[in-house]
Amino acid sequence: MKRIITAVVQNRSGVLNRVTGLMHKRQFNIESISVGRTETEGISKMTFVVHVEDHQKLEQLTKQLNKQIDVLKVTDLSDKAIVARELALIKVVSNAHHRSEIQGMIEPFRASIIDVSKDSLSIQVTGKPDKIEALIDLLRPYGIKDIARTGLTAFARGHQPQVAEMTTYSLLK
Amino acid sequence: MKVDTKLNTKPEAAVKTGADILVESLLEQKVETIFGYPGGAVLPIYDALYRSDGDFEHILTRHEQGAIHAAEGYARVAGKPGVVIATSGPGATNLVTGIADAMMDSLPLVVITGQVATSVTGTDAFQEADVMGITTPITKHNYQVQSSYELPKVIKEAFHIASTGRPGPVVVDIPKDISANLCTETDQSAFHLPGYQPTIKPNPLQIKKLTEAIKKSKKPLILTGAGVIHGHASDILLEIAEEYSMPVTSTLLGLGAFPGQHDLFLGMAGMHGTYTANMAIAECDLLINIGARFDDRLTGNLNYFAKNATVAHVDIDPAEIGKNVPTDIPIVSDSKAALAELKKQLKEGPDHSEWMDQLNQNKMAYPLWYNNPPEEMVPQWLMKSLYHATRGEAIVTTDVGQHQMWAAQYYSFGRPNRWVTSGGLGTMGFGFPAAIGAQLAKPEDPVVAVVGDGGFQMTLQELSVLQERGLPVKIIIVNNGALGMVRQWQEAFYDKRYSESIVGVQPDFVKLAESYNIRGMKIETQQEFTDIIHEVMAYDGPVLMDCRVLQQENVYPMIAPGKGIHEMVGVKP
Ligand SMILES: Cc1ncc(C[n+]2csc(CCOP(=O)(O)OP(=O)(O)O)c2C)c(N)n1
Ligand SMILES: [Mg+2]
Numbered sequence: 029m030k031r032i033i034t035a036v037v038q039n040r041s042g043v044l045n046r047v048t049g050l051m052h053k054r055q056f057n058i059e060s061i062s063v064g065r066t067e068t069e070g071i072s073k074m075t076f077v078v079h080v081e082d083h084q085k086l087e088q089l090t091k092q093l094n095k096q097i098d099v100l101k102v103t104d105l106s107d108k109a110i111v112a113r114e115l116a117l118i119k120v121v122s123n124a125h126h127r128s129e130i131q132g133m134i135e136p137f138r139a140s141i142i143d144v145s146k147d148s149l150s151i152q153v154t155g156k157p158d159k160i161e162a163l164i165d166l167l168r169p170y171g172i173k174d175i176a177r178t179g180l181t182a183f184a185r186g187h188q189p190q191v192a193e194m195t196t197y198s199l200l201k
Numbered sequence: 202m203k204v205d206t207k208l209n210t211k212p213e214a215a216v217k218t219g220a221d222i223l224v225e226s227l228l229e230q231k232v233e234t235i236f237g238y239p240g241g242a243v244l245p246i247y248d249a250l251y252r253s254d255g256d257f258e259h260i261l262t263r264h265e266q267g268a269i270h271a272a273e274g275y276a277r278v279a280g281k282p283g284v285v286i287a288t289s290g291p292g293a294t295n296l297v298t299g300i301a302d303a304m305m306d307s308l309p310l311v312v313i314t315g316q317v318a319t320s321v322t323g324t325d326a327f328q329e330a331d332v333m334g335i336t337t338p339i340t341k342h343n344y345q346v347q348s349s350y351e352l353p354k355v356i357k358e359a360f361h362i363a364s365t366g367r368p369g370p371v372v373v374d375i376p377k378d379i380s381a382n383l384c385t386e387t388d389q390s391a392f393h394l395p396g397y398q399p400t401i402k403p404n405p406l407q408i409k410k411l412t413e414a415i416k417k418s419k420k421p422l423i424l425t426g427a428g429v430i431h432g433h434a435s436d437i438l439l440e441i442a443e444e445y446s447m448p449v450t451s452t453l454l455g456l457g458a459f460p461g462q463h464d465l466f467l468g469m470a471g472m473h474g475t476y477t478a479n480m481a482i483a484e485c486d487l488l489i490n491i492g493a494r495f496d497d498r499l500t501g502n503l504n505y506f507a508k509n510a511t512v513a514h515v516d517i518d519p520a521e522i523g524k525n526v527p528t529d530i531p532i533v534s535d536s537k538a539a540l541a542e543l544k545k546q547l548k549e550g551p552d553h554s555e556w557m558d559q560l561n562q563n564k565m566a567y568p569l570w571y572n573n574p575p576e577e578m579v580p581q582w583l584m585k586s587l588y589h590a591t592r593g594e595a596i597v598t599t600d601v602g603q604h605q606m607w608a609a610q611y612y613s614f615g616r617p618n619r620w621v622t623s624g625g626l627g628t629m630g631f632g633f634p635a636a637i638g639a640q641l642a643k644p645e646d647p648v649v650a651v652v653g654d655g656g657f658q659m660t661l662q663e664l665s666v667l668q669e670r671g672l673p674v675k676i677i678i679v680n681n682g683a684l685g686m687v688r689q690w691q692e693a694f695y696d697k698r699y700s701e702s703i704v705g706v707q708p709d710f711v712k713l714a715e716s717y718n719i720r721g722m723k724i725e726t727q728q729e730f731t732d733i734i735h736e737v738m739a740y741d742g743p744v745l746m747d748c749r750v751l752q753q754e755n756v757y758p759m760i761a762p763g764k765g766i767h768e769m770v771g772v773k774p
Contacts, residue, residue: 037396038395038396041333041345041347042333042337042343042345045333045334045337046337049337049338050338053338084523084527087523088520088523088524091519091520092520094519094520095518095519095520096342096396097341097342097362097394097396097397098342098396099396100395100396
């Protein structure tokens, strides 16, 4: 199963290595990682999307993360109501001829064109990973030259609904 | 430092190098013994040691691996961190085996490695190795010191982390310029580790669940792991076990947590455990694990492990609970605190006289056994005789292999912190240097290193330390002329194809000892051993006994890999 896990960490050298190393050692399959600073100086937050086999493995993962001295807090967001976003930059082959066609196509995704050259076009899109996948699929026929994705980052919504409502909010259901 | 040729070159009090600060910090931690080996990147540290008038001893081993295993032996026996210093690059990489070993067996170590100067870091400079990268997966924590300002705080944190919670090794990597340069200001503030707050007190509600499970149980069993020893919980465990007459078994590393000769003790469990202990695990209805991590050498095939039991697991490391065996009553706590709370809450014990009868019958019917032709040297007999000759009072270290299992089976420990063995990593070469560390921790106590002819040759260079220090360690080589444990597996599982396990050529161990000015003797019969062992133990200096034992002996009983805990072979002659 796919889980979204965040770890608030002390921003020290080696902490990323320690955390990814333990996931590798215990054979957790990491789909994406994003890391950035938080509102508190010296504290960063990592967001992982990982595949785990079962709940026992999941428990191991959070416990092993928690055990690291520089890890302050581990949260499994998967069953919570969350806001989750990823940013992607996509460079597609395009001449003057295709430009407006592409422009029209990306509009419903609220993506924007951030760079134009003679033979390419760079698009920025933000959203849930499936939305980004969908846009990439649509752009593929034009010829994709390059993609850069940030990986997912997420946090819990301000309001957590009762369990019954949850699925409508959860990213993974 | 006790150096006779000391020159009075101590810099003025106000001008200190980073290395001076390091040495001060070590003294502040009441370090008495350091194991190490010098080299380029630690020259400033060795210079500071030389200049220091601190009252500690530096033990120069002859290989960094010797230093770290000695520190492990020291930590195990002294119950406080072993301290190691090694230089950058090869010095640090020579420590890797010992660091991994300490991580697996939860031994507190503070390992100080030199590093190339910050100005050349990352340039593949001479003797540069990525010590942080290499040691991250095998340390509880590691640091690369960024400035001499933070050095005192890092050392305080390192000792705290190594010795509290679940103990483990901490590496502190110090670039040469930081130890060499003068430093004007240091951070003397107290440390705060918000991400490291081990839970040491049990949740009383969980203990209540345990008391209820005990009350209901008809077939209770206590399993001791090294956590009982780390937590100093042996006495209270004994009180509870005796009061409610509950049987006890142990992991390899938990030996000594409960008196080995006690009526309630079933012997060690696991791959080479006793029939009674393993069957008790298979059949119990309540398994109370105190500080063991349910390692695969204990459990065998998990599908058959304690299948009928409610499992309670006390561990200071929450990540161990539920890792291998599903747990009904998890108790995150220091072992002593948990047992104290249990003693307080427990009012009524189990009603389990039938179970005790059954266990006692098993003990009578299926004791450990071996064939003992009196004209031969039988390794099991050797261990049993060593036990009797030392009245179970010695500190015993072992290497890894058959001799280790025989020592575990036949040397019965009356109290904790006397048994020093490499369990989790199974590191050959561990036993002899570990004995050096143990002897330094307990100078007055008898220390015996039980080693194989194979493993001894991995770290025998440390004979120099015995010679130099006159440490009265007694080395017993259980010499079967083979990598015995490998030979046993090849006999059992590879149709006796003894690939590279029968060692034709050996040094003359007696002459070897003598070349270090150490008393050496070859022992070929039971009589010879019996005649001399008391004298050897009483001798106030090191002795090496090359005991020639039968090669074909195997360790029994045995649970073959992949088999369940009840599927032992070699239970009876
Ligand atoms: C460093 C290391 N290398 C290899 C092994 C694998 N191994 C386990 S036991 C053993 C044989 C040990 O032989 P010896 O020291 O003579 O002890 P014996 O089993 O004969 O008592 C070997 C090679 C190991 N445990 N550690
Ligand atoms: Mg051997």
